[in-house]
Amino acid sequence: MEVVQVLHMNKGNGDTSYAKNSTVQRKIISFGKTIIEEALLELSSNYDIDSMGIADLGCSTGPNTLSVISQIMDIVRATSGHLRRRVPEFRLFFNDLYSNDFNSLFMLLPAFYKMLKEEEGIGLASSQCFISGVPGSFYGRLFPSNSLHFVYSFSSLHWLSQ
Numbered sequence: 001m002e003v004v005q006v007l008h009m010n011k012g013n014g015d016t017s018y019a020k021n022s023t024v025q026r027k028i029i030s031f032g033k034t035i036i037e038e039a040l041l042e043l044s045s046n047y048d049i050d051s052m053g054i055a056d057l058g059c060s061t062g063p064n065t066l067s068v069i070s071q072i073m074d075i076v077r078a079t080s081g082h083l084r085r086r087v088p089e090f091r092l093f094f095n096d097l098y099s100n101d102f103n104s105l106f107m108l109l110p111a112f113y114k115m116l117k118e119e120e121g122i123g124l125a126s127s128q129c130f131i132s133g134v135p136g137s138f139y140g141r142l143f144p145s146n147s148l149h150f151v152y153s154f155s156s157l158h159w160l161s162q
Contacts, residue, residue: 032152032154033071036068036071036072036075036152037075039150040072040075040076040079040150041075041079043149043150044075044076044079044080044083044085045079045083047149049088049149050086050088050089051088051089051091052076052088052089052090052091052149052150053091053093053143053147053148053149053150054069054072054090054091054092054093054148054149054150054151054152055092055093055095055134055142055143055148055150055151055152056068056069056092056093056094056095056152056153057095057096057138057151057152057153058095058096058138058153058154059094059095059096059100059105060096060100060105061096061100061101061102061104061105062104062105063108064154065094065105066105066108066109066112068152068154069092070112070115070116072150073090073116073129076088076090089128089129089130090128090129090130091130091132091147092129092130092131092132093131093132093133093134093142093143093148094131094132094133095133095134095135095136095138095142096133096135097135097136097137098135098136100135102133102135105133106133109131113129116129138153
């Protein structure tokens with residue numbers, strides 16, 4: 001089952017919920033998929049990474065965040081297998097403004113972790129996935145030096161232009 005479907009089942013069902021009104025963001029994400037794939041293939045081909053730091057700037061509260069992360073993890077796992085390298089552990093950082101309710105996103109994590117274990121083979125025997133929320137503006141410094149390998153942002157510029 002696709003990650004968005006699993007996560008939507010666990011999200012609020014109100015007509016105004018993000019889960020029912022996130023199709024625009026999902027379309028924007030689908031346009032960027034090729035760019036993400038190319039960047040990750042180049043990164044994985046040029047570097048043997050044991051612990052991969054990935055940041056989503058402007059993660060919001062909905063299931064699209066975890067859908068993109070799932071796609072990124074799939075690409076890295078496939079590339080690692082193709083290159084006959086060990087799949088790295090994943091350190092995932094979700095960033096948004098201080099006013100973001102990270103709890104909405106974090107409530108989706110049990111279903112996400114379960115999906116990773118069942119469908120993707122992520123568990124004690126393979127790579128691990130560590131998720132953190134990082135509140136703050138990306139106009140300032142958010143992360144320590146040399147802690148990230150891949151950073152992406154969808155729709156943030158749209159909101160900044162308002």
